[in-house]
Amino acid sequence: MIGIDWGTTSFRAFRLDAAGAVQAQRAAPRGILAIEGGQFEEELLRQVGDWIAEGEDHILMSGMIGSRQGWQEAPYVACPAGAADLAASLVAVPCTGATVRLVPGLSHRDAGGTPEVMRGEETQIVGVLDDAAGAAIACLPGSHSKWARIEGGRIAGFETYFSGEAFAALRGHTILGRLMRDGPADPAAFDRGLARAGEGGHLLHHLFGVRTLGLFGRLAEEAAPSYLSGLLIGHEVRAALPPGGAAVHLIGARTLCDLYARAIAAAGSQATVHGEDAAARGLARLGKDASWT
């Protein structure tokens, strides 16, 4: 089968064998925002038409392609949900010459009743379920980081943190950014930001400290971006980790996952970093569980 992780800004395709191993893979900057006039079928054929022609006619897609802005909407499945629940809720999309299914996203309500959604991340989490026996946490850092509780092989619930996008806005559009200069990542400054987050005190107060440390010559302009990153990630990790800590499975780009692993260690827990192939593993697992009728 072919597994596709089709997000807002990128398209990734995996050719999978019967055991779920990746035989070939392709990526293109052809996220759904780049596709004009709803020509998703045409784009799919452009990207993997040769694989289909070779007989690989079962295609499973996850990500924003199943959103209202995508090819067709695949309604959210409510947590708790595991691989079997997702596989039972695949949505068929008409496509010439291939059997195409969409993986639905997941929805949840947090303790206060505010809705939560994910689309694409559920498939990546499914890709690490075999490594997350018993109770564990999956964290997918990014603009909108997802923290999911895994219980008994299912996703029990999740929370989203706005840290990545908040960093960009604070760095680019506040007085804090004016005291910063781009430079190489500075692990010591990142650790100082983490330590500050661990002191207690509110993020809104700690943010102003980025400015005063700079004004008092205690934070160099090149170090300030790493400090701010450590501050935000440190706050996120300490808020998202359950009391008493947890085994965390990090999924995503290596550099960012390594920063989160550092923050999780500073907060007293342990993290395992999974590569970006979690999506392929998740798609293979869901494809195996699915009934392709």
Place this chain on the structure above:
Amino acid sequence: MIGIDWGTTSFRAFRLDAAGAVQAQRAAPRGILAIEGGQFEEELLRQVGDWIAEGEDHILMSGMIGSRQGWQEAPYVACPAGAADLAASLVAVPCTGATVRLVPGLSHRDAGGTPEVMRGEETQIVGVLDDAAGAAIACLPGSHSKWARIEGGRIAGFETYFSGEAFAALRGHTILGRLMRDGPADPAAFDRGLARAGEGGHLLHHLFGVRTLGLFGRLAEEAAPSYLSGLLIGHEVRAALPPGGAAVHLIGARTLCDLYARAIAAAGSQATVHGEDAAARGLARLGKDASWT
């Protein structure tokens, strides 16, 4: 005497009688950023030269005019500090035809050792000290809100919160803003944001809820700015109020102070709103305590 509150973006002058009452006042959008080539003396004469000519030749100035970017730097005085400490640390500025003094700003270190500074706000706080007997809190909301502890008639220490500028950056430069439309202030949405802040949970998580509430049709585009404002102010107030609550003296623009008073009441404390004349009262008090040699 003449009291002047000369900040980054605005200039306000008060003609004060011997009892400290305001006889006349003037304001102009002539903050220090608008003054080119360091021509502060010329600007001062342009604004209040007629008062000086009439014999009002003692001038006391507070605000960013005493910063490195202002007329002359007036070094910070460390907390705890009261009116007498500030009055004893005025800095003389040479000026033809008038005796001019600068009020120094205040510095402090928070529990984690990170520096804090204020410049201008200390004079406004001095203006409400007579109303803040015993232990109280002064809060000056704004881009960088100040929360000062008043103990025994002195400013014991203070903390700054980045809420105002964070609001602007989140509203203007993140995906949250794309689900918002400008509209009249919406007190019900503001209260919902306050309630959300009171639920517990981290601000970085609550921010993403602004998006999901919008996506699920539970927060109208016109209501979203007020909700975000309530969320940020609610977080700030709950973090800054001491455990057990406190009597809070709010100083600043009426509309913003009213929002903070609402947030403080929702958190179980009581606030008194002081008008913007706190600066004039503080300048009068410091002028009385000063030795104009």
